[in-house]
């Protein structure tokens with residue numbers, strides 16, 4: 001591992017009304033590593049992911065990305081950072097139903113003002129990598145859940161992000177499709193040296209990571225994999 005973490009969260013506290021979601025969470029993500037964030041329902045995993053990605057600001061504590069304090073940036077700067085440096089995969093419902101799978105994957109590039117032809121050429125390469133090239137002209141509603149997740153992974157990676165945030169990416173899939181999505185996601189991330197922050201409560205899914213962080217009652221604990 002390189003000396004400097006890419007992403008660093010230090011002593012995060014975040015409450016929703018009277019409910020404390022994070023209560024001193026600390027974690028680091030190094031370039032190119034796959035980290036699983038595990039823990040039971042309500043332990044604070046998604047809140048931690050949202051703070052790491054600058055979607056949510058902590059009440060106290062600091063998140064730095066490449067040495068920059070996310071809280072010190074404007075909302076415009078944070079959303080620009082999310083578009084250029086981060087990719088996102090959620091449990092479901094993330095593809096635009098009116099667009100074809102190819103157009104969905106090309107969308108983040110179009111938002112970066114890349115020409116349609118070039119954006120769709122790169123999108124087609126990513127559909128191929130995720131083994132769903134045959135879905136290019138189909139709309140998300142014409143695909144299976146597993147296929148739609150592979151399209152979503154292609155869309156998350158098409159901008160070559162430095163960090164991919166995946167919140168229960170296999171939560172709506174059967175185990176066979178879940179394994180396939182995880183294999184393709186981690187393979188593509190390793191090929192492009194993207195780090196992955198993977199929120200899951202399934203040990204089998206966490207098995208694809210290099211390292212596990214366990215969240216309990218809003219606090220984190222690092223588990224280093226033995227093998």
Ligand SMILES: Nc1ncnc2c1ncn2[C@@H]1O[C@H](COP(=O)(O)OP(=O)(O)OP(=O)(O)O)[C@@H](O)[C@H]1O
Nearest residue numbers: 016019020021039040041042043044045046047048
């Ligand atoms: N937007 C919100 N409004 C109110 N309470 C919230 C909100 N988001 C999270 N919480 C509360 O904060 C705590 C942590 O929630 P969080 O979603 O981070 O946990 P989680 O570990 O991701 O859970 P799950 O595995 O069920 O998704 C829970 O008590 C939850 O009810």
